Amino acid sequence: MSVNAMKPAKTRRPMSAWKATIAVAMSNYIEAGAIIALATSLSLWQGAFGFDDGMVGIIAALSANAFGAAIGAMIGGPLCDRLGRKFIYTYDLIVFMVGALMITFCTNLALLLIGVILMGIAVGAGVPASWTYIAEEAPSEQRAAHVGTAQLAWSIGPAIGFALAILVGPLGVTGSRIIFFHLFVIAAITWWVRRGLPESTKWKEQRAEEIRTGAKVSFFSGVAGLLSERKNWGALAFLLGVYGLWNTVAGQSGIFQPRVYEAAGLESATQQNLLQVLVWTLTAAATYFGFMRYGDRVSRRWLYFGGALLGVVAWVVLIFAPPGMFSLFTFAICWGISAGLGAQAFYGLWTAELFATKYRASAQGMLFMLARVMVGLLSLVFPVLLSSIGLTKLGLIILGLLVAALLIGTIWAPETRGKSLEEIEAERYGTKENA
Structure with missing residues (x-):
């Protein structure tokens, strides 16, 4: 049979399917929103409850930005x-809403910490499920466009989060409580919309095949199957190099960027948040006009390279250029566009493409867990390092991670554009893994 004969006929994606994509992609809005809500309020909570910079690092490390999400991903993926897929994206938001309400009404450090952890676990469980579901349901010729919807939601979350921080800034801690309550409301609406969504077609086919053959399936089956196939090890290493290294930088940028701006000479909280609104607005624009428009039409290798290179340029300027608005605006523009075209969007796409259906979500969960652990380890010491060795020396670590991610993603980018998940699976494993 010819390759062309194997390809499914191109069909127009109905609006109802786009509705499902958007509803599931809201996990990424909520994830980013949770990180930014904490980022813009950590100093306020620190002042209200009187904890030191060490505890700031611990809270950040246990949040949706790091270890909290890592725990959720390792549970949610398998x-x-x-x-x-529907089981996770139906119930994870309930945990998220409980955590958001705890922070909204917290009266001490313990309640704040529990709420942060619960939100982190929910985010970690939900994001791998959303990336997997969207990719499995997307038409082959529009997979980047649909997966990019999750990245778009992830970009809009911080833009709105920082804008809200500016609006409620005069209210202090009360304003931060309002931001967390807004996340509760968004999560509740998303949960309600998701209740009527169908299960992933590919997962149902896979499950039917397991029942037909009498295969024994357990919680550990996905991870065991993933690690038992040596071809997956290279893909895991590749994606950890692309996403894990980049995300270690982005994770600090997301939650500690106000402190980075302060170290770079910008001390006004309002100006810091305005600059972040610009960053994330440009990220959303680059995602929509760049990744979603061209990810299915041009070389993904060079699209990734352009985004990754802009990220390196952004941090070189912020770290080494003379402090001032020129360097800050250059950073905001380059980093914003880079984040829209770069590692996270490609991670969501390539992770769905490079693993078989029966352990696709487990691979997502494992990679997301490892990436968040990497963020968490640096988050534990990032505030202390920033104040002790300064931005220039710390920046060398940041640049090393970004350059490594650039090289790994550019050199080993897979050629999967336009192919169905079944075709990619057949090429990688020699035969369809779930056959």
């Missing part, structure tokens, strides 16, 4: 393969 459950997503075992019980279905």
Whole structure:
């Protein structure tokens, strides 16, 4: 049979399917929103409850930005393969809403910490499920466009979060409580919309095949199957190099960027937040007009390279250029566009493409967990390092991570554009893994 004969006929994606994509992609808005809500309020909570910079690092490390999400991903990924994509994106938001309410009404450090951890676990469980579901349901010729919807939601979250921080800034801690409550409301609406969404077609086919053959499936089946196939090891290493290294930088940028701006000479909280609104607005624009428009039409290798290179340029300027508005605006523009075209969007796309259906979500969960652990380890010491060795020396670590991610993603970018998940699976494993 010819390759062309194997390809499914191109069909127009109905609006109802786009509705499902958007509803599931809201996990990424909520994830980013949770990180930014904490980033813009950590100093306020620190002042209200009187903890030191060491505790700031611990809270950040246990949040949706790091270890909290890592725990959720390691639980949610395998459950997503075992019980279905819908199971996770139906119930994870309930945990998220409980955490958001705890922070909204917290009266001490303990309640704040518990709420942060619960939100982190929910985010970690939900994001791998959303990336997997969207990619599985997307037409082959529009996969980047649909997966990019999750990245778009992830970009809009910080833009709105920082804008809200500016609006409620005069209210202090009360303003931060309002931001967390807004996340509760968004999560509740998203949960309600998701209740009527169908299960992933590919997961249902996979599950039917397992029932037909009498295969024994457990919580650990996805991870065991993933690690038992040596071809997956290279893909795991590649994606960890692309996303894990980049995200270690982005994770600090997301939650500690106000402190980085302060170290670079910008001390006004309002100006810091305005600059972040610019960063994330440009990220959203680059995602829509760049990744979503061209990810299915041009060389992904060079699209990735352009985005990754802009990220390196952004941090070189911020670290080494003379302090001032020129360097700050150059950073904001380059980093914003880079984040829209770069590692996270490609991670969501390539992770869905490079693994078989029966352990696709487990691979997402494992990679997301490892990436968040990497963020968490640096978050534990980032505030202390920033104040002790300064931005210039710390910046060398940042640049090393970004350059490594650039080289790994550019050199080993897979050629999967326009191919169905079944075709990619056949090429990688020699035969369809779930056959």
